[in-house]
Amino acid sequence: MSALRPSNLPKLAVCPCYESNPVAGPAAERGTLLDTAFRAELLGLEERLVIANKLTADEIAAVAWSVSMVRAISGRERVLAREDDCRVRMLNLTGTADAIVPSRLTHFDLKTGARRNYREQMAAYALGLMGAHFAGEWTARLLFCDQREIETIKFTYEEAHDIVDQVVKAFNDPAKKPNPCEYCGWCAKADTCPALLAMVGETLTVTEPGFDFDVVLADPEKLGRFLTACAFIEGLHERAKKIATERIKTGGKVPGWKLVTRKGSEFVDCETVGHHIQRMGFGPVLAAYGNLPASKFRDLWSERMSSEKPFPEESVKHAAPSVYLKQTKTKPN
Numbered sequence: 001m002s003a004l005r006p007s008n009l010p011k012l013a014v015c016p017c018y019e020s021n022p023v024a025g026p027a028a029e030r031g032t033l034l035d036t037a038f039r040a041e042l043l044g045l046e047e048r049l050v051i052a053n054k055l056t057a058d059e060i061a062a063v064a065w066s067v068s069m070v071r072a073i074s075g076r077e078r079v080l081a082r083e084d085d086c087r088v089r090m091l092n093l094t095g096t097a098d099a100i101v102p103s104r105l106t107h108f109d110l111k112t113g114a115r116r117n118y119r120e121q122m123a124a125y126a127l128g129l130m131g132a133h134f135a136g137e138w139t140a141r142l143l144f145c146d147q148r149e150i151e152t153i154k155f156t157y158e159e160a161h162d163i164v165d166q167v168v169k170a171f172n173d174p175a176k177k178p179n180p181c182e183y184c185g186w187c188a189k190a191d192t193c194p195a196l197l198a199m200v201g202e203t204l205t206v207t208e209p210g211f212d213f214d215v216v217l218a219d220p221e222k223l224g225r226f227l228t229a230c231a232f233i234e235g236l237h238e239r240a241k242k243i244a245t246e247r248i249k250t251g252g253k254v255p256g257w258k259l260v261t262r263k264g265s266e267f268v269d270c271e272t273v274g275h276h277i278q279r280m281g282f283g284p285v286l287a288a289y290g291n292l293p294a295s296k297f298r299d300l301w302s303e304r305m306s307s308e309k310p311f312p313e314e315s316v317k318h319a320a321p322s323v324y325l326k327q328t329k330t331k332p333n
């Protein structure tokens with residue numbers, strides 16, 4: 001499958017050499033499952049009940065929220081959700097939107113996982129849909145179902161065309177260069193990409209004696225590059241550990257490394273705890289187990305309580321927000 005397709009455009013906008021990995025990871029598989037559930041719900045298909053059985057209570061709620069948003073925004077207008085009705089063509093590319101409301105000149109796209117940039121993908125759908133419906137402007141609505149947030153992006157025909165055309169031109173440029181970025185971890189070329197490996201090499205050389213870490217820490221530019229390179233090394237580190245483990249297991253050697261057997265940790269299984277819980281007291285035992293993630297409590301509630309008993313939303317507590325460092329989008333030089 002060509003790398004040049006609408007879903008890849010946001011990645012290609014950052015690195016024109018990006019190539020998606022043919023093996024879908026768990027996050028992508030979850031995205032596809034929720035997409036299927038969303039489509040089935042919108043169309044009222046019988047199989048939606050079978051699909052819902054594969055989802056957690058939290059995921060069912062996420063899909064239900066997304067469907068309710070489509071219904072609220074589309075009102076009584078006709079919503080197209082069959083894959084055949086949602087196929088879109090633009091500038092020699094093809095893709096499939098999740099749902100289209102032609103009379104409102106709008107389409108919806110369900111997104112799972114962290115909020116990311118999807119502007120270029122939405123521009124491609126908008127461009128194709130404007131062409132198909134003879135419209136001069138179009139609205140894309142991204143449904144971030146895990147966050148219960150909507151992002152609305154409006155395009156004129158010219159804007160959408162320019163956005164897509166720019167990415168296509170960069171992709172087709174014979175002189176294009178890879179640009180290490182936040183998408184390298186998903187890229188099929190990660191193991192061989194010269195730009196990525198050069199960046200990793202750069203980080204490795206800074207660990208040589210004589211390397212002045214204080215200079216890196218004092219210079220925002222150097223500090224940013226160092227952090228970026230470290231992020232790539234983390235992914236390569238895991239692969240290197242797996243390969244080294246296999247090599248040593250099969251009689252090979254990796255100088256400076258050996259396999260050691262760690263004693264298994266001691267534990268008491270939950271059946272045994274349950275057997276003693278009456279005498280020990282529920283309070284102290286539950287306190288020792290600690291807090292339950294809200295999603296797990298929701299799952300248990302929907303499995304164990306009758307459907308007439310609504311989930312007590314007021315019981316969900318929120319931990320204090322925390323601050324963390326996130327890599328931002330980097331543009332090619």
Ligand code: SF4
Pocket residue numbers: 015016017018019178179180181183184187188189190193194195196
């Ligand atoms: S590994 Fe990163 S820099 Fe290299 S082609 Fe893939 S996305 Fe681009």
